[in-house]
Amino acid sequence: MAKARMHLGFDFSYSHMGGRWRMPGAWPGRTFPDVEMFEEIARIAERGCLDMVFSGDGTGIPDTWQGSPDAAIEWGISWPRQDLNPIMVAMSRVTKHLGFGLTYSSTFMHPYYMARLMNSLDHVTKGRIAMNLVTSTRKSDAANFGFDALMEHNSRYERMEEFIDVCRKLWDSAEPDCMLWDFESGRVTDPAKVHHVKHEGKFFKVEGALNTPPSPQGRPVVIQAGGSPRGVQASAYVADYIFGPDMALARQVKHRAALDKALLAIGRDPTKVGILWQTPIVVGETEAEAHAQRDRLLTSIPQEAVGVFLSYNNGYDFSTLPARFTLQEVQEKIIAANASPIGFVYELALELGETTEISRETFFEHGIKSATSYDKTIAGSASQVADILEEAFEATGSRGGFMFGHTVSVPADLIRLVDLLVPELQRRGRFRTEYKTRTLREHLGEE
């Protein structure tokens, strides 16, 4: 029997941040947001037949550390960023097959605007766009949109579910064959095939239809990455494809099982829903070369920048940590702030024990490994890395694949992925050797 094939993506969100822009192997003399760098990323990824490239997003400037954005701005921590939509349009114009994943927040955006934008991008990319929906877990993002505090964690997911209901109604409002463009009669559209939408729910009141022609994918691909139990439940409802967190394999196996249960509960077939596991990765010609490249992460940012990154993503100012403390005390404050309950402190508590007293120094020693993704980065030769990926793929049900990212330097690490790892996976019958499908939805559905 043929082996199940993997789907592969590349997350370029962090390639210019966290000191990566000046690591050996990054573009010399080119800085964000030079559009030509992104076009080059797209060409390289398409050479490797990847399903998609992706960028995450967040709008706020980290300001949890010492209550100020200065250190984030100074050290380039989640700064600078921009809306990647125009960049992905540019990337789509230099490729034919590669898919694109864009991130937007269902907590802050409006579903009418988003349904219309994604339809438009689906046209421009000829059916290669996906929307990664996030609920946003960071306070400064919320402040950009007028919130004094984060919306309660579970309510954010309730809003996301209604958000996608509205998008689906709008995407379906024009039937696939409604456009006539009949030159003889002058009729543009068959009005019987464009349906009025009237939605009134807890969060949104929307009247449609969309005033755009139906797009190549009909409904652009929707991706979601809920990690908490409520988040997983929402993934099952809103997403065509799932992003999974980069945690230990045993926890990924549990995550897959929880998702399968949630999918079955709403009548969806779990065998048709893949997870792309977030996978920080460095591949080298040799194991030693890969390890040397990964080690560079430990010198990429100063301790202050580590504090900025962790404080922002965990909703807690770690500059205020006392000399000694327990992780349980900190985790309680993170939950009270409505940030994600499964972040760095949760993970460190699993490793060190939640009631163990630790020092500030120990916290930051682990902190740099987490903030740079060093602790999660797989590093090795192509065959070593392929062994690890095959094991993880099979253990998690042979559905989906990997979203590579958080590499040390782009383009060098992306080129090594495409030139060393992809051929190894192809030799093992685990990855396509050419694109046989047209749209992103079709690429991801390929078995």
Ligand SMILES: Cc1cc2nc3c(=O)[nH]c(=O)nc-3n(C[C@H](O)[C@H](O)[C@H](O)COP(=O)(O)O)c2cc1C
């Ligand atoms: C691959 C991947 C990409 C993600 N991208 C983003 C992002 O761009 N912006 C964001 O705010 N959150 C992002 N997240 C976080 C998730 O949306 C989610 O909040 C997180 O997994 C915690 O789960 P919870 O919200 O259910 O607690 C990402 C998560 C993963 C695994």
